[in-house]
Amino acid sequence: MNREVDRESPWRFRRGRLSCRAGKTLSMGVVNLTPDSFSGAGRPAPRPAAAAEQALAMLDAGADLIDFGAESSRPGAEPIDAGLEIRRLGDVVALFRARSDAPVSVDTYHVETAARVLAQGADVINDITALRGGWGAESPAMAALAAREGAKVALTHMPEPSRTMQEAPVYGDVVAETRDFLLERAEAAIRAGVAREDIWLDPGFGFGKTLAHNRELLLRLGELAGLGFPLLAGLSRKRLIGDALGLPQGERLEASLALAVLASWNGARIVRVHDAGETARAVGMADAMRNGVAGA
Numbered sequence: 001m002n003r004e005v006d007r008e009s010p011w012r013f014r015r016g017r018l019s020c021r022a023g024k025t026l027s028m029g030v031v032n033l034t035p036d037s038f039s040g041a042g043r044p045a046p047r048p049a050a051a052a053e054q055a056l057a058m059l060d061a062g063a064d065l066i067d068f069g070a071e072s073s074r075p076g077a078e079p080i081d082a083g084l085e086i087r088r089l090g091d092v093v094a095l096f097r098a099r100s101d102a103p104v105s106v107d108t109y110h111v112e113t114a115a116r117v118l119a120q121g122a123d124v125i126n127d128i129t130a131l132r133g134g135w136g137a138e139s140p141a142m143a144a145l146a147a148r149e150g151a152k153v154a155l156t157h158m159p160e161p162s163r164t165m166q167e168a169p170v171y172g173d174v175v176a177e178t179r180d181f182l183l184e185r186a187e188a189a190i191r192a193g194v195a196r197e198d199i200w201l202d203p204g205f206g207f208g209k210t211l212a213h214n215r216e217l218l219l220r221l222g223e224l225a226g227l228g229f230p231l232l233a234g235l236s237r238k239r240l241i242g243d244a245l246g247l248p249q250g251e252r253l254e255a256s257l258a259l260a261v262l263a264s265w266n267g268a269r270i271v272r273v274h275d276a277g278e279t280a281r282a283v284g285m286a287d288a289m290r291n292g293v294a295g296a
Helices: 048-061 082-089 092-097 111-120 141-149 174-191 211-219 221-225 239-245 253-265 276-291
Strands: 011-013 016-018 026-032 065-069 104-107 124-127 152-156 199-202 232-234 270-273
Touching: 026 048, 026 276, 048 065, 048 092, 048 276, 065 092, 065 124, 082 111, 092 104, 092 111, 104 111, 111 124, 111 141, 124 141, 141 152, 141 174, 152 174, 174 199, 174 211, 174 221, 199 232, 211 221, 211 239, 211 253, 232 253, 239 253, 253 270, 253 276, 270 276
Parallel strands: 026 065, 026 270, 065 104, 104 124, 124 152, 152 199, 232 270
Antiparallel strands: 011 016
């Protein structure tokens, strides 16, 4: 298989179609309801109502869709159970959905959480375990739920849990190994009944990868785009920026924008970001140059 995604294909979600211009790179605004997220800069986790307001503000700033999360996946983070995750999320999806029809993703690998947020109106399950139900024995429950509900799924390459993933990552060819893993997981999802057009792939920048691995993935992202599924790239504010430039969390905006533009140019159709307005303008300019369309 070696076919690139048609950048003019429409975006269809459970609640309908996302209207956007052809060739547009979508900006996915990140809203964390976690007390230990790396991007929180020591701030307390927002309550669901405040998180919904934050998401609405991101849309106003230029985000196309929202990704809510209640478990940190930063290096070294400890996992939480579904009960705590559900309590943190509360009714955030329902509160947001009552005021916006914009597509909603929830970052979870717990099927109980996924079932709850889909019932509240979520469109996408962003699963860092790629529908495996964790990093142990594979569970078919998440794939079955997504297939039954007609939800989109984002499948991430993350070889180990957060707490151990950065201890000693080693690859022969990080791009080939990531590509093979994501293709296998996409095929498993299709066998479970998930529609091909509902599958997104995420190379997992910063998840079990050194700075050199991340660089290689970014430069060769087209090899993953060639699988024929939309690519989701999450590079915003990540540790790899600190590794490359020695910058603390609060000073990574410009570097995050540069990485978003590179990811878009090299094949990503969705960029997962914390700075929605700035990123939308940056990738919008990249889209305009790539597509050769005034006002793209």
